[in-house]
Each structure stands twice: as C-alpha cells, then as structure tokens.
Amino acid sequence: MNASIGLAVIGAGYWGPNLVRNAMATEAIDVRWLCDLDVDRAREVLGRYSTISATDSYDAVLDDPAVQAVAIATPAASHFPLAMAALDAGKHVLVEKPLTGSLDDGRKLVQAAEDRGLVLMCDHTYCYTSAVQELRRLVHTGELGQVQFIDSVRINLGLVQPDVNVLWDLAPHDLSILDYLLPPGVGAVAVAAHGADPIGHGMPCVGYLTLRLSNGAMAHVHVNWLSPIKIRTMVVGGSQRTVVWDDMNPSQRLAVYDRGVDRLAPRDLDPDDRKQMRISYRSGDMVAPALTEREALRAMMTEFASSILEHRPPATGGVAGLRVMEILEAAEESLRTGGSFVTMEDTR
Amino acid sequence: MNASIGLAVIGAGYWGPNLVRNAMATEAIDVRWLCDLDVDRAREVLGRYSTISATDSYDAVLDDPAVQAVAIATPAASHFPLAMAALDAGKHVLVEKPLTGSLDDGRKLVQAAEDRGLVLMCDHTYCYTSAVQELRRLVHTGELGQVQFIDSVRINLGLVQPDVNVLWDLAPHDLSILDYLLPPGVGAVAVAAHGADPIGHGMPCVGYLTLRLSNGAMAHVHVNWLSPIKIRTMVVGGSQRTVVWDDMNPSQRLAVYDRGVDRLAPRDLDPDDRKQMRISYRSGDMVAPALTEREALRAMMTEFASSILEHRPPATGGVAGLRVMEILEAAEESLRTGGSFVTMEDTR
Amino acid sequence: MNASIGLAVIGAGYWGPNLVRNAMATEAIDVRWLCDLDVDRAREVLGRYSTISATDSYDAVLDDPAVQAVAIATPAASHFPLAMAALDAGKHVLVEKPLTGSLDDGRKLVQAAEDRGLVLMCDHTYCYTSAVQELRRLVHTGELGQVQFIDSVRINLGLVQPDVNVLWDLAPHDLSILDYLLPPGVGAVAVAAHGADPIGHGMPCVGYLTLRLSNGAMAHVHVNWLSPIKIRTMVVGGSQRTVVWDDMNPSQRLAVYDRGVDRLAPRDLDPDDRKQMRISYRSGDMVAPALTEREALRAMMTEFASSILEHRPPATGGVAGLRVMEILEAAEESLRTGGSFVTMEDTR
Amino acid sequence: MNASIGLAVIGAGYWGPNLVRNAMATEAIDVRWLCDLDVDRAREVLGRYSTISATDSYDAVLDDPAVQAVAIATPAASHFPLAMAALDAGKHVLVEKPLTGSLDDGRKLVQAAEDRGLVLMCDHTYCYTSAVQELRRLVHTGELGQVQFIDSVRINLGLVQPDVNVLWDLAPHDLSILDYLLPPGVGAVAVAAHGADPIGHGMPCVGYLTLRLSNGAMAHVHVNWLSPIKIRTMVVGGSQRTVVWDDMNPSQRLAVYDRGVDRLAPRDLDPDDRKQMRISYRSGDMVAPALTEREALRAMMTEFASSILEHRPPATGGVAGLRVMEILEAAEESLRTGGSFVTMEDTR
Known part of the structure; x- marks a missing residue:
C-alpha cells in the first residue's frame, strides 16, 4: 500500500467512469479525484456510496501533492493542454485515443514526458x-x-x-x-x-x-x-x-x-x-x-501503475500513439x- | 417435349459436369452432346449409364441440326472463338464468366448475337x-x-x-x-x-x-x-x-x-x-x-431455355457480362x- | 430519496457482491450493510472506497431501524432461519434460490410473510x-x-x-x-x-x-x-x-x-x-x-423495491419459489x- | 470391371434415388435395375438419359443371374419378405433402417444370411x-x-x-x-x-x-x-x-x-x-x-461392395440393426x- 499511486481521473463522460472503476480495482492505485467541468456529472458518476472526491478544478488536482498521475478521458482537442499541464506539474499521464488533436502536439507531448522522465501512456485498450x-x-x-x-x-x-x-x-x-x-x-x-x-x-x-x-x-x-x-x-x-x-x-x-x-x-x-x-x-x-477472460481495461491500468513503479516505458506509450496518428x-x-x-x- | 431445345455442353472440366447435370434436369432441354478436346474426360463425366454422346469434335456438334444451343464451360481465352462459331452456326449460346478474354471481343459477341436474333447469356449463377x-x-x-x-x-x-x-x-x-x-x-x-x-x-x-x-x-x-x-x-x-x-x-x-x-x-x-x-x-x-432452397444452376438453365423459347433477352445477358468486364x-x-x-x- | 428503502445484504460470497452492486444502482434503495460471518470478506467486497458498513453481526443489522429489508445470499441451509428472523424483525426479505432447504420450511416462510404483510421475494433473476x-x-x-x-x-x-x-x-x-x-x-x-x-x-x-x-x-x-x-x-x-x-x-x-x-x-x-x-x-x-439489453439483476432489484413501496406481491414471490421446490x-x-x-x- | 457386382435397387421413393445415384458412382458396382411397384415412378427417377432398366417385377430382378445384390429402400413392413426372398435367391442384401418391422423377423433375416454365407447390411448412413x-x-x-x-x-x-x-x-x-x-x-x-x-x-x-x-x-x-x-x-x-x-x-x-x-x-x-x-x-x-468432406452414402455403398468382394461382414451388418431394434x-x-x-x- 505504501507503493500506491495517487490518481486523478479527468473527464466524467463516456469513458471516464470505466477508468474510475478499473483504477479502483487496481491494488497499486489510490483514486483520489474525479474531475469534470460539470462537477454534478462527476458526482453522479461516483454515486452515493463513494469516498472519492469530485471537483471541477483541474488546478486543485494538479496542486494535490498526493496525486502522482492523471488519466485523461476528455474530448480529443483538450488532450494536449491537459496532458502538458500535468507533465509540467510532474504527474505521469495516461491519455485516451487519439493521443492529441494534431501530430505536432503529439510529438511535443512525447518529448516533454521524455525530458521529465515521466510516463506518458496511451489507453490502447484492445x-x-x-x-x-x-x-x-x-x-x-x-x-x-x-x-x-x-x-x-x-x-x-x-x-x-x-x-x-x-x-x-x-x-x-x-x-x-x-x-x-x-x-x-x-x-x-x-x-x-x-x-x-x-x-x-x-x-x-x-x-x-x-x-x-x-x-x-x-x-x-x-x-x-x-x-x-x-x-x-x-x-x-x-x-x-x-x-x-x-x-x-x-x-x-x-x-x-x-x-x-x-x-x-x-x-x-x-x-x-x-x-x-x-x-x-x-x-x-x-x-x-x-x-483467460479478463477485463482489458484492468490489465491496461495495471500496466500504467507498473510502468510508473518500475520506471520503464509502458507497453503502449506515447510513441505508439504517434505512429497511429x-x-x-x-x-x-x-x-x-x-x-x-x-x-x-x-x-x- | 416437342418444344425441347437440343443442347451441347462444351468443356468437361470443373464446371461442365454441373451444366450437364442441371441441363438433364431441365424439362425443356434435351442434352445431346458433351464435347471436350479430351474425349475420355467427357466420357468419364458422363459415366457408364448415360445415353448422351461424348465427342471431341466441335464441328460435329455445330453440324448437328438437332443442336439449337451450346453451353460453353472452357478456359476464358477460348470463349470468344467458340461462342462466335456457335452464333455463326445459328446456335444460342450460354457462356461461363468471364464472357470473353477482352472487352473488345465481348462487344463483338454481343453485337453478333443481336444481329442474328440469338440468345447470348452469361452464367451469372449467383x-x-x-x-x-x-x-x-x-x-x-x-x-x-x-x-x-x-x-x-x-x-x-x-x-x-x-x-x-x-x-x-x-x-x-x-x-x-x-x-x-x-x-x-x-x-x-x-x-x-x-x-x-x-x-x-x-x-x-x-x-x-x-x-x-x-x-x-x-x-x-x-x-x-x-x-x-x-x-x-x-x-x-x-x-x-x-x-x-x-x-x-x-x-x-x-x-x-x-x-x-x-x-x-x-x-x-x-x-x-x-x-x-x-x-x-x-x-x-x-x-x-x-x-426456397433450390439449386441456382437449375434456375439459371431454366432461364436460358425460357429466353430461347420466348424469344426474349435472358435476365443475365451478354450486356451484363460486358458491364462486369x-x-x-x-x-x-x-x-x-x-x-x-x-x-x-x-x-x- | 425520502421513499428510499434501507437495505442490508447478507452474504459476501459468490452472489452477494452482485446484489450489493445492483442495489447501489437502484434509486429507491439505500444500501446500509453488507453482513458476513467473515467480516474481512465483506470488507474486501466493499473495497477501499465505499461508505457502506461491513459487519459480522446479523443482530446488529436486524436491530438497525433504518433497515427495512434484507437480501439473503447465503448457503441454502441458512435461508430459513435468516429469513424467518428478518420477518420476525419486520423486515422485507429477498432470498436467493432455492427458497429454503426443505418444502416445509418454505411453506412456513411464505405463511409468515403473509401474516406480517411483508414482501417475501425470490431472486429468480432470469x-x-x-x-x-x-x-x-x-x-x-x-x-x-x-x-x-x-x-x-x-x-x-x-x-x-x-x-x-x-x-x-x-x-x-x-x-x-x-x-x-x-x-x-x-x-x-x-x-x-x-x-x-x-x-x-x-x-x-x-x-x-x-x-x-x-x-x-x-x-x-x-x-x-x-x-x-x-x-x-x-x-x-x-x-x-x-x-x-x-x-x-x-x-x-x-x-x-x-x-x-x-x-x-x-x-x-x-x-x-x-x-x-x-x-x-x-x-x-x-x-x-x-x-433492450439490461442487467436482469437490476430489474429484479427494482421490482423488489417497487413491491415494497407499492404494498403488492412481487412478480416472483415466495409462492413461485415453493412451486419450484x-x-x-x-x-x-x-x-x-x-x-x-x-x-x-x-x-x- | 470383371469384379463388378450387379445390383438392383428396390424402391423408387424418398431414399431409392440416392441409392441409385451413389451406386452408379461406385466403381465395383454395376446398377442393372430400379424396381418399384409403380414403374412410372421408377422411370421418372432414372430420367431420360439412363441405360438402367426400370421394372415393377421383383421376380424378374431375382431371376436375373447378373444381379448379385439388392438394395432395399421400401416401407419398413416390406423389408422382411423382400430381403428374405433375395437371400433365398442367393443375393446379397442392403436394407434401409429399420432392419425389419419386428425383432423376430430381424433375427430370422440375420440367421438366414449367415446360413447362406451372404452379406446382410444395414444402411446406417451416418x-x-x-x-x-x-x-x-x-x-x-x-x-x-x-x-x-x-x-x-x-x-x-x-x-x-x-x-x-x-x-x-x-x-x-x-x-x-x-x-x-x-x-x-x-x-x-x-x-x-x-x-x-x-x-x-x-x-x-x-x-x-x-x-x-x-x-x-x-x-x-x-x-x-x-x-x-x-x-x-x-x-x-x-x-x-x-x-x-x-x-x-x-x-x-x-x-x-x-x-x-x-x-x-x-x-x-x-x-x-x-x-x-x-x-x-x-x-x-x-x-x-x-x-474430409465426402458423401457418406457413397462410402456406405463402397463398404457394401467391399464386404461382398472380400467375403467379410460389413461394418454395419444385420446384427447392428438388431441391436438398434x-x-x-x-x-x-x-x-x-x-x-x-x-x-x-x-x-x-
């Protein structure tokens, strides 16, 4: 438990709830925030029985020293600024496909993660x-x-x-x-x-x-x-x-x-x-x-955690996302x- | 039976036997010849119990006044000369796909059939x-x-x-x-x-x-x-x-x-x-x-016979074959x- | 929310977690307890992020005035005593199949629910x-x-x-x-x-x-x-x-x-x-x-809640369970x- | 060809035509008769192109010395008399399921075939x-x-x-x-x-x-x-x-x-x-x-011919038919x- 990674999920739309659910089931991860511009939506996703905090402030998330990583499930156009801000704040980043809205932005993101020694991973679930x-x-x-x-x-x-x-x-x-x-x-x-x-x-x-x-x-x-x-x-x-x-x-x-x-x-x-x-x-x-039947998203989340803990590139890193783009x-x-x-x- | 159409099948290879079998089952058709350069192959296809004649002479087939139609199942390159000879001899023609080896030849064939008032049909079985x-x-x-x-x-x-x-x-x-x-x-x-x-x-x-x-x-x-x-x-x-x-x-x-x-x-x-x-x-x-489950080839053969008897273009005539080519x-x-x-x- | 039914789930084995999950998603239900003789198992089922209480004391559950209903997912032999105790405590009861271990016990249970005007429902999920x-x-x-x-x-x-x-x-x-x-x-x-x-x-x-x-x-x-x-x-x-x-x-x-x-x-x-x-x-x-694709268990849970709120027999009541037995x-x-x-x- | 077995098929109803077709394709068999009380039906089955003879006289079939075997595809009630007459005439017998109408008759048939050293085979096609x-x-x-x-x-x-x-x-x-x-x-x-x-x-x-x-x-x-x-x-x-x-x-x-x-x-x-x-x-x-995709009936017919030529019991002999009955x-x-x-x- 002392190795657990504080995580914030960004985006409470179609995919975000799946990330929350699978992160909650990942031993090495400690889910702390679900962040969405529409905080009521975030609250609704978390439901009546959850101890996880909802917020609409991305700044608050990035300022939380207990957060070591963010998982971004927002519209594609926002991937670049959100991910870059997280990297700048020293957080590891998991991002939904496509990596960014443009190839140039994608390359900048990959470079930024490499420069800072942070994990940048694409959620290539399949x-x-x-x-x-x-x-x-x-x-x-x-x-x-x-x-x-x-x-x-x-x-x-x-x-x-x-x-x-x-x-x-x-x-x-x-x-x-x-x-x-x-x-x-x-x-x-x-x-x-x-x-x-x-x-x-x-x-x-x-x-x-x-x-x-x-x-x-x-x-x-x-x-x-x-x-x-x-x-x-x-x-x-x-x-x-x-x-x-x-x-x-x-x-x-x-x-x-x-x-x-x-x-x-x-x-x-x-x-x-x-x-x-x-x-x-x-x-x-x-x-x-x-x-073996298993939920792919859980295995993906485990890989994200493992790559952080083991200081190694994930199986589907930012470069894989660039090749797709x-x-x-x-x-x-x-x-x-x-x-x-x-x-x-x-x-x- | 007096309306029956004398038919010769040309080619005893992969598809010819199917044409023979289905023509035999078509009421309005009277199968008279199976013609192949390899007459032994033709005999083998007909088997030991058939009254149909095997031959290697296409001329004999075309000279037979009881033959009103030919069904050609030979390699594509031979479609044009065989079909044209049959049309010249006043026979209706059914030909396997593709109609001919070249578009030009196909057009000549369509024109020839039209000029002579003969049926030219493509075996578009499906x-x-x-x-x-x-x-x-x-x-x-x-x-x-x-x-x-x-x-x-x-x-x-x-x-x-x-x-x-x-x-x-x-x-x-x-x-x-x-x-x-x-x-x-x-x-x-x-x-x-x-x-x-x-x-x-x-x-x-x-x-x-x-x-x-x-x-x-x-x-x-x-x-x-x-x-x-x-x-x-x-x-x-x-x-x-x-x-x-x-x-x-x-x-x-x-x-x-x-x-x-x-x-x-x-x-x-x-x-x-x-x-x-x-x-x-x-x-x-x-x-x-x-x-209704039925053999498509039988329905095709019936259409060939009907178009001849009713002096009308078949559902899949030579022009359809041209469009495919x-x-x-x-x-x-x-x-x-x-x-x-x-x-x-x-x-x- | 003022119409919400306080629920305790009894049994944290194979099926209990499914009941917890679907009850949590049912608007009219307020899940309060997960009870199992092995309280650690109950805690593990609830996970690290839940506000629901785990307990190994069935008495505590039955004594809780906020609990109006129990859902029993324990081995068959225990269905009768657990369900009867709940009915005696004035709680509505949902029970897994089979209703009880013997037909006699089943009949007693049906009678007891009827006498007390309480819902006794079988989880015939299909x-x-x-x-x-x-x-x-x-x-x-x-x-x-x-x-x-x-x-x-x-x-x-x-x-x-x-x-x-x-x-x-x-x-x-x-x-x-x-x-x-x-x-x-x-x-x-x-x-x-x-x-x-x-x-x-x-x-x-x-x-x-x-x-x-x-x-x-x-x-x-x-x-x-x-x-x-x-x-x-x-x-x-x-x-x-x-x-x-x-x-x-x-x-x-x-x-x-x-x-x-x-x-x-x-x-x-x-x-x-x-x-x-x-x-x-x-x-x-x-x-x-x-x-419509939907989770049957959620529809079952909704029926349980509705039958309680509407004071009517559920679609798959205790009598249906008796007929099966x-x-x-x-x-x-x-x-x-x-x-x-x-x-x-x-x-x- | 000198080893070929003269065969008569008895019955031109549902199954008989399949026997005729597969016997025709069996090298070691020479199909000589299709026999049915309704000789027009037999003629219709054979079609316009066949050299095989149609008859309504079972006696004529049994009297033909070129016939060494019969294949019986008639209603079950007639299996026993037809098969027994064939065995009495020294012919090998293939019979459709069920072997006979009664177990007793079946046993007599098996005994008769054994006594005469003739093949009695059941068409257990599957x-x-x-x-x-x-x-x-x-x-x-x-x-x-x-x-x-x-x-x-x-x-x-x-x-x-x-x-x-x-x-x-x-x-x-x-x-x-x-x-x-x-x-x-x-x-x-x-x-x-x-x-x-x-x-x-x-x-x-x-x-x-x-x-x-x-x-x-x-x-x-x-x-x-x-x-x-x-x-x-x-x-x-x-x-x-x-x-x-x-x-x-x-x-x-x-x-x-x-x-x-x-x-x-x-x-x-x-x-x-x-x-x-x-x-x-x-x-x-x-x-x-x-x-290997193959027609089972052809393999069955080949086994019938082989068991005759090799003087051995067939894979699905009369005794197998008795066990089914x-x-x-x-x-x-x-x-x-x-x-x-x-x-x-x-x-x-």
Missing part, C-alpha cells in the same frame, strides 16, 4: 485483451510464420460523431492493435483511404484503409457507423498459420488454422515461368486456444487526393 | 439463388430505401490460378450480383483497386475493389485466395433497411434489419452548421425471410496506376 | 431478462398459440457442488423460468428424473427432468456440470409460433419462427383412421425481436424410484 | 460420415478417455409419419451411431422413454430416450418432429476430452475440448466424506480436426409403462 496478447505471441514467436495479409472489420450502428469522421473515430482501435502485434521492424509505409458519406453527414461514415506494410504484405481496415449488425473481426494471415479473431464470439474468440498456401520451388522448370509455379495447399486442424494523417491526405497511396515517413 | 432474388426484390421495390453502402467479402483457400489474378477469378461473382441487384440507372462510375501478392505468385492473391456508384454510394469487394476460412457475405445498407447475406449460413442466409440512421432536418439551426446536424437512430426487429478492366488500370480511382464510361 | 419478458409476452398474449413442447438445456463445466446434485443446483433456473412464462392455469402435474454420476461424485452431475404439464404438453430440462461448452437454450414450441432462446447469442437471443404443424380436419375420412390424418406444414419468416422434491422421489413419473399435488 | 468416423476413432483409441455421457439431439420440422412414432422414425439414426462408436463391450442395459403428442397425432411427435450404459454412463436422445429449426448435435463427454458434433455447422462439425473434471484422490481425508471430495477442473484448447422395442415398453427403465437382454 492491446490488453487476452486475444490480442495471444495474437501478438503467435506473430512474435514466429508460430504464424511471415505475416501475409491482415484484414480488420469494425462496423456497427455507431454514434455518428459531429466533428470527426469514422476513420478518426474507429480506426485508431485497429491501428493500435496492428502497431502492437506486427513484428519488430515491420510497419506501414503507405496508406490509401476511401470514404463514403451516403447519409449526407458531411464527413465519411463508411471508411476503408489499405496499408502497404514494409514486409510487402497488405493490411486492410473497414470501419462503418451505419451497419445494423456489429462485426469485430480481424484475420491475420501468415505463411504457417492464419488466425481469425472474432470478438463477437466469446466462446471462441481466436481460431488458429494450420492451413495455407506453399509456393514450391519450381525445380526443373524455367524459374521465370510463373504459370508453371507449383502451389501446394496444406489443410490441417483448427485450434481455438483457451484464453501518422497513419491517420496520411489517410486524410489520401482521402483528399482521390484515394491513391500516400507514403509515410517511417518513424520507427 | 443471380439465380433465392437469396439474390430476394435481395433484388428488396432493392427494386424500395423496401430497402436508398442504397447507401455495399460490402462484399468472398474469401477462402482457393485454387491459386496460374494465369489470372484473384480479381479476375473471384470478383466477377460479386460484380455480377451487384449488376443484378442495383436499381435501374445506378451503376459504377469509378473503381479503385488494391492488390497484394504476399506469396510471390506474380499476381495479386488478395484484392480489394472500391466502386463509386452513380447515386453517391460506395461498394466494396474483398476477394482473397489465402484465407483458411470461407467467408461469403454481402451487406447491403439502405436508408430504410439493411440486409446481411451470409451464404455460409444455410439456416439464415438473409437477415433484414429494420434499423438505420436518419438525418433529421436541423430545423431551427443554421443549415450550414454540420456540427449541429441531428442524427437519430432507429432500432427494430430483424426478419430472416423464408427462402468493364469494371474489371478499370480495376486493372487502377492496379497499374497505384490504386487511385479510374473513371469508367457508363455503358448503360 | 425472469427479469428482456428475453424471458418477451417470451412470456408471446405466451400470455396468445401469439405463440398453445404451448406444445418446451425443451431447456443448461450445461457447462460447472462448479461441482459438494452437497447438492446438479438438479438442485441448476434446474431451479429452468423451473423458475417455466413457472414464470407458462400461461395461467398451466403447470407441471408429474415429473420424471434421470441422473448420472459418471465421475463418482456421489450425486448426479448430469440430470434430465421430464415434466408433464396440465395442458398435455411436455417440458424437458437437461442440466449438466460436465460439459466443456456452455449451452443455454430453451425452445418453446407453440401451435402458432415457436421460439428459440439462445442466451449465448447476444446478437440474437430470441428467434420467433412462424412455422409449425397443423392437423387438418380429416373431413371426408373415417375419423378414427389415424393413418389418414392430414398434416400440413407451414413455413414462414423468422423474426428476431429487438430486445415442489417439482424438485418430486424429481428427487423419481430419481429414488427408478425414473418413472411422480405426480405432484398441484398447489396453484 | 456411421460413414467423416465426423462419426473421427468420433469413433477418438473413443476407440482412448483419446477421449472413459465415456461419461452422451447427449444427442435430432429435431426439426419433420414429415409427421402416419404409421410410426417419432422414436421409430428418427432415433434409429442416433442409436446406430451410438452402436457404432461405443467401445467394445459397452452397450445399453436399460432404456426409459418419454413421449408427447401435443398435436393430437395419435402417436408421440416429441420423444426422449434415456439409456443406461453398461459402463455406468448415460446416453440421452431427443427427437422431435415439431421444431422449426433443425438441430443435429451430439455431445460425447469423456474423462479426457469431450467432443461436440454439430452436423449443421459444415465448417466445424467436430470440436474436441481438452477440458473436464477430475476427481482427485481425497488423500488425507476420510474417504467416506463425500463433501470433502476434491474436484479439479482442467481447461485447455479446443481442436477442430480437419475432416432391441432398444426401440424396450423404449416402446417403457412408453407403455409410464416411462420407467426397461432392462434389455444384452445381445452382444
């Missing part, structure tokens, strides 16, 4: 699910073989956002997962984006991202606010195995298929004669690994220029 | 499934409302083709379905294509098509030879209803959702202020319509030029 | 799900037609209980649902039970109940602790519609099929000639009604006597 | 599916461990039969599968049956069978003509693994779960104290074995006597 942990293990250990294609679908009847298109709203989830599971040294080198706005919203409500990866593979993301059914699937195709992650199927989230396509060496053939290339198909069993900004450029590929500077 | 018939009815009657987005996925561990990429191999299915179900006057105006070849095949094995439709909506097609699981889904999103077609779920192929997004008139608001646009969500029941050729152009949109001349 | 509410509506309005068969399956790798067989552990869920949804006047008249103990546990781990209903239909329940997969389905077959409830399929819990079998009047036939009876099959659409005791008798039907005195 | 073959392998090799419970469900909107109840119509499938996959020496020792007739059909339309197996386990079968949805599942629970067979899920028919319940030796405890028995739960991966007759007795267990003489 990375802390058992499914993504196992997916990453399969990729990083080589069991999957070389990554050949990735196809991610994230669609449902979503809350059409007034000031952000569907790519900025939903694709950060897919991109943060990609960032987390791709093997070291592999990342997006170019992105093409297509969007449609069939309901006259003024911004795309249906979006497609196509990413060229540095290893020659392609990753594809489909995000959509207009679908009446909820689909959350990601297929990661590898040279040895292919994994299908269906997040809507709790009894079998991951299915690992030992099937694939081998290109056989065209031994006696003219090597340039593509038509004679021999393809062999493997077909084997499917394994659905036993996954770089792809989103390139996607915006592609949308503006008719959907062709936009090359990114690789920042890794 | 259009004759109960599911697509019902989908089309929902679109054409207006029950679906305005089409807002279409997303089609057709992936599985396919036979990697030696001389054709995955778009030409699989996307004709999706494109012929789109062509069939879109409302009159709505069609593709531009297409962007992305492909990946992660196994070093020399041609894309994973492909994405994005189509801009003339009504402002977007259609998307994902085809993939490398997936260990078979997915055949199409989501057709409308302003009134959205339909999910899952062809791998025989007990519930179509699900019609009465949910959607409405854009409310921003009555008292500045009409230019997009941020204040009010979106309302409807949520209602899902209906899975009872579909136009999109594929534009897609090829997009692939070559980095994935940006290629505008098509609308041929409707 | 009855408060949207799915069961809709199922009941379909039955009670007659939309389903006459109930013809009911088949319930509740299996998974459960916690093998040391002192109770699988029928007493799991079947109360199915039986309380049946009790709730059957139309007025219809109930079980006889029950046959079969059990197996393939792991040498000393009591059945796999159990089957067959209930003859007073309307001639049959209800069947399969409960099983040994299945690695979790199945929670109930099929309610009616003369007009049949409903399939799959609780493991959140996106489509209820499917209402407009199909069935009609027996046609054998008009011109010898009415005794069963072989000539004409059966007609109807086949129609399936509708998956839109259900009567079936379980008859099932025990059937198990002991080789599996034949045991007739129950109908207590309605 | 036993020849890849799924049942793999299930049997898992049981017989011991990979499953000891069989602990079996639960089979076979329900759908069936053709309500005029002269047979649902148990005799559908349960032979489940019972023949059980017979095939249980380990040597394990079989049913008693059976209890419950049935309901909610539509006034005069015979049960919903039926339940509970079988006590000789190893202490229990098998359960649910058959139902009145369900609008089709369910075909069998769960085989073993001490090491549990297998779920879902025949409606072609992409994953078998799921093998490496989970279960272990009973630990209560080492230091009083061995009589059941309450202290320690149960441990294992939880592991699920494997869906890759199965014994259970059905005991079930009838249980139905008549109120649903208690009826002990069978074990005939193995």
